[in-house]
Amino acid sequence: MTQVTVGDININYEIKGNGAPLLMIMGLSFSLRDWGKKFTELLAQHYQLILFDNRDAGLTSESTRPYTIADMADDAAGLLDALKIPKAHVFGVSMGGAIAQQFALKYPDKLDKLILGCTMVGGTCSQPGDISGAIDGNLSGLLFTPTFIQNHQQELAEFFAATTPFHSQGEALRRQMQAFGTHDTCDILSDIQANTLIITGDKDIAIPRSNSDLLAAKIPNSKLEIIADAAHGFSYSHADTTADLIRLFLQQQPNSEKKIMKNQLDAIYQTFREYAEAFNLLDPTQVEPFFQVPSMLMTSDLVVVMKESKEVTGVFAVLMDKLRKDNFKESKILSLQVSQLSDNQGLVVGVAKRFNQADEEIEHFGFTYTLRKVEGDWKIIAGVLHEPETLSNS
Structure with a gap:
C-alpha cells in the first residue's frame, strides 16, 4: 500500500508501466483493483498508469465531510501534484468520468487528452439507468451482459471475491452517491478543449449509451466509440478492444493547424x-x-x-x-x-x-x-x- 496526503485525505495509489502518464479514475464505490489485471497490463505496456482509490473507497481515507464531484477532481489534481507529474492523459469511467469532466474544466493545463467511459453529463440532460446492482450487490448484472456472465462464472466469482471487500459501504457509499447525484456539466461541456475519446458499450443498463451520444455532441473535439455486446464493465469484459481504442487515440497527433471554429x-x-x-x-x-x-x-x-x-x-x-x-x-x-x-x-x-x-x-x-x-x-x-x-x- 502506497499513500500520499492530498488536502484532508490520504490517497492510496499505484503506479504501473512506463511512458506518458495516464491517470485512471474509477467509478462509484469501486477501488483501483476493479480495473482488472489484464486491462492494466495491456495499457502499462505503453503508458505510466496512475491508479488510485477515490475518497471513501478502497484504502483511501474516508471523508470527514460531504463533498462534490468537483472536490474529487481536486483530489485527482492534488495527486498529480504530489507525484510531481505536471500533465497527464486522464481516463475516467462512470462516476470517474464525471470526475474527469470536472478535471478537464478546472485543470486544463494539467490535462493532455481526455477519455470518458460509460459516463454522463448529469442534471436534466442525462438519461438515467438502472444502478440498483450497486446497492443490492448484483454487480455482475450491473456490469456485464448475461452472455458474458454465463461464460465467465468462475472468473467473475474470483474477481468479485478479490475486489468487493474494498468497495464503499455505509456512509462512505452514501457520500459518493450524493456527490454523483449532484453532478451537472450540461451547460459547460463546450468549454472542454482537450481532444476527447468517449467510449461506451451498446448494452449498458447502468448509464445508457444515449448519454455518450450527448457527450459527443456537446464536447467540441470529441470522438465516440461504441463497443458491441458490451455493458458498463466494458474495460474488463472487452479489455483488448478498450486498450486498443485508447492506445490508438493517444497515439494520434493533434492537428495544430486546424482552425478552432466557433462551437455550434x-x-x-x-x-x-x-x-x-x-x-x-x-x-x-x-x-x-x-x-x-x-x-x-x-x-x-x-x-x-x-x-x-x-x-x-x-x-x-x-x-x-x-x-x-x-x-x-x-x-x-x-x-x-x-x-x-x-x-x-x-x-x-x-x-x-x-x-x-x-x-x-x-x-x-x-x-x-x-x-x-x-x-x-x-x-x-x-x-x-x-x-x-x-x-x-x-
Whole structure:
C-alpha cells in the first residue's frame, strides 16, 4: 500500500508501466483493483498508469465531510501534484468520468487528452439507468451482459471475491452517491478543449449509451466509440478492444493547424433532435421548416432534389403515407454523432429503428444529414438514409 496526503485525505495509489502518464479514475464505490489485471497490463505496456482509490473507497481515507464531484477532481489534481507529474492523459469511467469532466474544466493545463467511459453529463440532460446492482450487490448484472456472465462464472466469482471487500459501504457509499447525484456539466461541456475519446458499450443498463451520444455532441473535439455486446464493465469484459481504442487515440497527433471554429454543436444537435421529433408526428408541414431549399433527400427508393418548400411537404407526404400503412408508431435514434465542419456547416450521422403500434421493428437504418447555418438557424440541406453502420467519429 502506497499513500500520499492530498488536502484532508490520504490517497492510496499505484503506479504501473512506463511512458506518458495516464491517470485512471474509477467509478462509484469501486477501488483501483476493479480495473482488472489484464486491462492494466495491456495499457502499462505503453503508458505510466496512475491508479488510485477515490475518497471513501478502497484504502483511501474516508471523508470527514460531504463533498462534490468537483472536490474529487481536486483530489485527482492534488495527486498529480504530489507525484510531481505536471500533465497527464486522464481516463475516467462512470462516476470517474464525471470526475474527469470536472478535471478537464478546472485543470486544463494539467490535462493532455481526455477519455470518458460509460459516463454522463448529469442534471436534466442525462438519461438515467438502472444502478440498483450497486446497492443490492448484483454487480455482475450491473456490469456485464448475461452472455458474458454465463461464460465467465468462475472468473467473475474470483474477481468479485478479490475486489468487493474494498468497495464503499455505509456512509462512505452514501457520500459518493450524493456527490454523483449532484453532478451537472450540461451547460459547460463546450468549454472542454482537450481532444476527447468517449467510449461506451451498446448494452449498458447502468448509464445508457444515449448519454455518450450527448457527450459527443456537446464536447467540441470529441470522438465516440461504441463497443458491441458490451455493458458498463466494458474495460474488463472487452479489455483488448478498450486498450486498443485508447492506445490508438493517444497515439494520434493533434492537428495544430486546424482552425478552432466557433462551437455550434449544441445548436446542431438540438435542431436535429427537434426535426426527429417533428417527423414522428407524420405531418409533413412540421418537418418542412427544418429544410433549406434547394435540398436533397436520398433513400433506397428515391433520389430527389426539393427546390421549393411545397416540394419538401410533397416528398414527405409520400414517405409518411407509406409509414401509416405500416402502422407506424415512432422512430428511435440508437446512436448519434454530431460534427461541426465549418462555422456554417454541420454533419449528423446516426442509426435508428422504426416501430409499429405493436412495438415491432419495421425498419433499421443509418442516416447522414448535412446542415447549413442560414440567417442564424441550422437547416438541413441534404439527407441520406442508408444501411446501418458502426459509427466512429473523427
